[in-house]
Amino acid sequence: xxxxxxxxxxxxxxxxxxxxxxxxxxxxxxxxxxxxxxxxxxxxxxxxxxxxxxxxxxxxxxxxxxxxxxxxxxxxxxxxxxxxxxxxxxxxxxxxxxxxxxxxxxxxxxxxxxxxxxxxxxxxxxxxxxxxxxxxxxxxxxxxxxxxxxxxxxxxxxxxxxxxxxxxxxxxxxxxxxxxxxxxxxxxxxxxxxxxxxxxxxxxxxxxxxxxxxxxxxxxxxxxxxxxxxxxxxxxxxxxxxxxxxxxxxxxxxxxxxxxxxxxxxxxxxxxxxxxxxxxxxxxxxxxxxxxxxxxxxxxxxxxxxxxxxxxxxxxxxxxxxxxxxxxxxxxxxxxxxxxxxxxxxxxxxxxxxxxxxxxxxxxxxxxxxxxxxxxxxxxxxxxxxxxxxxxxxxxxxxxxxxxxxxxxxxxxxxxxxxxxxxxxxxxxxxxxxxxxxxxxxxxxxxxxxxxxxxxxxxxxxxxxxxxxxxxxxxxxxxxxxxxxxxxxxxxxxxxxxxxxxxxxxxxxxxxxxxxxxxxxxxxxxxxxxxxxxxxxxxxxxxxxxxxxxxxxxxxxxxxxxxxxxxxxxxxxxxxxxxxxxxxxx
Numbered sequence: 001x002x003x004x005x006x007x008x009x010x011x012x013x014x015x016x017x018x019x020x021x022x023x024x025x026x027x028x029x030x031x032x033x034x035x036x037x038x039x040x041x042x043x044x045x046x047x048x049x050x051x052x053x054x055x056x057x058x059x060x061x062x063x064x065x066x067x068x069x070x071x072x073x074x075x076x077x078x079x080x081x082x083x084x085x086x087x088x089x090x091x092x093x094x095x096x097x098x099x100x101x102x103x104x105x106x107x108x109x110x111x112x113x114x115x116x117x118x119x120x121x122x123x124x125x126x127x128x129x130x131x132x133x134x135x136x137x138x139x140x141x142x143x144x145x146x147x148x149x150x151x152x153x154x155x156x157x158x159x160x161x162x163x164x165x166x167x168x169x170x171x172x173x174x175x176x177x178x179x180x181x182x183x184x185x186x187x188x189x190x191x192x193x194x195x196x197x198x199x200x201x202x203x204x205x206x207x208x209x210x211x212x213x214x215x216x217x218x219x220x221x222x223x224x225x226x227x228x229x230x231x232x233x234x235x236x237x238x239x240x241x242x243x244x245x246x247x248x249x250x251x252x253x254x255x256x257x258x259x260x261x262x263x264x265x266x267x268x269x270x271x272x273x274x275x276x277x278x279x280x281x282x283x284x285x286x287x288x289x290x291x292x293x294x295x296x297x298x299x300x301x302x303x304x305x306x307x308x309x310x311x312x313x314x315x316x317x318x319x320x321x322x323x324x325x326x327x328x329x330x331x332x333x334x335x336x337x338x339x340x341x342x343x344x345x346x347x348x349x350x351x352x353x354x355x356x357x358x359x360x361x362x363x364x365x366x367x368x369x370x371x372x373x374x375x376x377x378x379x380x381x382x383x384x385x386x387x388x389x390x391x392x393x394x395x396x397x398x399x400x401x402x403x404x405x406x407x408x409x410x411x412x413x414x415x416x417x418x419x420x421x422x423x424x425x426x427x428x429x430x431x432x433x434x435x436x437x438x439x440x441x442x443x444x445x446x447x448x449x450x451x452x453x454x455x456x457x458x459x460x461x462x463x464x465x466x467x468x469x470x471x472x473x474x475x476x477x478x479x480x481x482x483x484x485x486x487x488x489x490x491x492x493x494x495x496x497x498x499x500x501x502x503x504x505x506x507x508x509x510x511x512x513x514x515x516x517x518x519x520x521x522x523x524x525x526x527x528x529x530x531x532x533x534x535x536x537x538x539x540x541x542x543x544x545x546x547x548x549x550x551x552x553x554x555x556x557x558x559x560x561x562x563x564x565x566x567x568x569x570x571x572x573x574x575x576x577x578x579x580x581x582x583x584x585x586x
Contacts, residue, residue: 010066010126010196026074029063033078036187040082050175050277052262052284056082057180058187060112061146065119065126065188066195072109079108086163096161103157107150115146115184127192128296129247130303135296139185139289147180171278178285182258185292190255193247208245212237212253220260229271231261231287238291242298250295258288348380348408358418360388366396368584369462372553374560375577376523383410384521384575385418389426391459397425398458398467400519400579402474404451404495413451417443417496421457432459433504436470436496440504443497452495456519465511465583470504472496475522476537480544480555481515487537488517516552516582518544520559523574527563530570535563552580 033056040051060075083101086092092100119142120126128138155173158164164172219233234257242250264270265284272283356375363371366388373386383403391397401417403410420442424435436457443453456477458469469488471477473495477488491507511517520540527535543562547555556578563576 022070025067026071029059029067029071029074030078033059033075034081037078037082050179050281052179052182052265052281053186053258053288054179054183055187057108057111057147057150057183058185058189059183059191060108061115061142061184062188062191062195064112064116065192069113072113075109075112076105079105092161092163096163099161100158100163103161104154107152107154107157110153111146111150111180111184114149115142115188118142118145127196127247128189129193129196129299130307132297132300132304135293135300138189139293139296143181143184143188144177146184147177150180151176175281178281182285182288182292186255186258186288189247189292189296190251193251197246197248205245205248208241208249209252212241212245212249213256216253216256216260220264223264224267224269227269231271234261234291235294238295239298242295243302246302247299250299254288254292254295257291261287345380352377352380358415359386363388366390369396369460370552370582370584371396371580372551372556373577373579374556375575376560376572378523378572378575379407381408381411382575382577383407383414384523384577385414386519386577386579387418387422388579388581389422391425391428394462396460396462396581398460398517398519398579398581399455400474400521400577401453401455402521402523402575402577403453406574409449409451413447413449413453413497416446417453417455421455425457431506432457432468432470433506436472436493436504437502440472440496440502441500444500447497450498452497454495454522458517458519460511460517460581460583462584465513465515467509467511467517468506469509470506472504475520475525477520478518478540478544479509479511479515480518480548481512482549483512483515485541485544485548487541511583513583513585514549516555516580518552518555518559519579519581521575521577523572523576524559524563524578526574527567527576528570528573529566530568535566539566552582556580 036055036059039053039055056075056078060071060078063071063075080101083097083104086097086100087094089097119128119138122141123131123134123137125131125134128134151173155164155169155176158172159166159169215237216234219230219237222228223230238250238253238257241253245252261270261272261284265272265280272280272287274280274283359375360373363373371388373388375382375384375386377384383405385399385401385403387397387399389397399418399421401414401421403414403417405413417439421435421439424430424438424442430438436455439455453472454474455472456469456474457472458467460467469491470493471488471491472493474490476490479486479488488509489507491505493504494502525535525537525540529535539562540559543559544555547558550558559578560576
């Protein structure tokens with residue numbers, strides 16, 4: 001990340017501003033830096049009494065990462081003061097001491113600025129606690145890079161003024177590099193973690209710090225007393241601290257463990273006592289590097305895991321919200337659809353009632369001729385229809401029709417066909433064939449959906465029993481009486497509403513007294529049973545034979561019962577319409 005806007009920066013709210021704030025800030029850093037530098041005078045390894053860690057380097061890097069380059073004066077002065085023993089060395093001149101401390105202070109400032117710059121430039125962050133990659137950049141690049149710059153400047157200056165002999169340049173450079181890198185690796189995370197989460201104190205944190213300190217001291221004392229190499233017990237303490245108190249717990253545990261093993265090694269106890277002082281020094285440095293890297297890596301991996309969990313939770317919340325919104329939207333649409341469906345159903349109920357209302361149901365006025373009729377729709381609206389009405393003094397018009405298709409369209413076309421047929425027939429003066437021809441012309445002219453009607457039209461003379469009829473593609477009627485049952489032959493005429501200009505022919509038959517003419521639609525003969533078999537005309541004829549001599553209503557009900565029994569609960573696939581007319585006895 002090279003863009004400044006993409007680099008995370010720490011919060012410095014609440015810090016004093018202006019030159020006074022700058023002065024107080026540098027004064028505070030100077031005091032902390034100088035006090036931390038006293039460690040090297042009290043803890044050292046071997047005859048040379050060399051400290052394997054330089055805590056001020058970590059403090060300086062942390063302060064630059066937090067407060068920026070404005071704290072360099074405090075770092076420079078602090079390091080200069082930490083080099084005060086040079087002024088009291090008999091082997092070092094005053095001028096050499098001055099130049100050496102100037103070089104040391106410059107090295108400390110360069111180290112802090114270089115490490116902070118590398119950390120921000122390569123990771124885009126000011127601390128190593130959020131990502132595992134930040135931990136690697138901080139320890140392997142920032143810490144070593146900053147320490148290398150300090151070692152080059154510092155040891156180079158000491159060599160130029162004669163403080164460091166040429167023969168000791170390499171070992172001095174290595175010691176400086178490792179001690180500063182250890183200080184950055186251990187103490188910079190300690191300062192950064194506690195600053196980042198400040199104040200954030202609670203009983204859990206205090207208890208964790210106390211428990212970690214106690215556990216580290218117990219292991220250290222056991223190591224000192226038993227002389228056993230049990231330093232591996234520090235690792236579970238470090239991991240526990242990192243999981244329980246995150247960055248502050250891991251950084252505190254790393255610093256505490258480092259302090260205890262340095263003291264133990266300085267006193268000749270523990271697993272890091274080598275064959276030489278240099279071996280001991282390197283073993284301690286290696287262990288501190290492992291401890292610091294492990295602790296920071298645990299914290300970073302855990303932070304990434306928590307970030308992934310938060311992202312997943314946020315995604316789940318967003319998903320749940322979207323699902324809830326979608327479900328609410330669907331529920332609202334379903335409600336609107338249900339309302340619309342209810343309105344349609346209500347309209348269909350009304351339409352069905354209106355459709356039923358236009359069909360005659362009171363046949364008492366036709367006495368002594370006995371008439372019965374029924375129409376049972378397959379759907380809300382029917383395409384079948386029937387009609388019975390008088391023309392003249394002694395003729396009854398008998399009509400049964402079946403419109404192609406089902407539902408609302410068929411019902412509308414049925415109403416048109418019935419109304420047209422009724423109007424033309426009621427005017428009188430036309431023979432049945434002429435009447436049907438006129439109806440066909442009207443339906444052909446008013447048929448945008450190309451529907452058609454099968455129709456049986458008859459004019460029944462109540463006095464003579466003569467029936468003049470036209471069968472326009474309709475089912476063969478049944479005549480039942482004492483003389484048996486027979487089918488009324490078709491006249492060979494086509495359906496209505498398709499071909500204009502067609503001529504129609506009429507047939508004639510005479511009903512004997514008490515003989516019944518039974519008209520029906522194909523919803524009767526084409527009813528299906530569950531196996532897919534048709535009811536067929538033969539079953540209708542069998543019922544008519546069994547019910548011969550009974551009233552039209554009894555015959556009609558017997559046919560419907562027979563059809564229902566045959567269907568065995570199968571869904572009715574077509575409208576069922578029946579019209580039965582019996583000639584009165586003489």
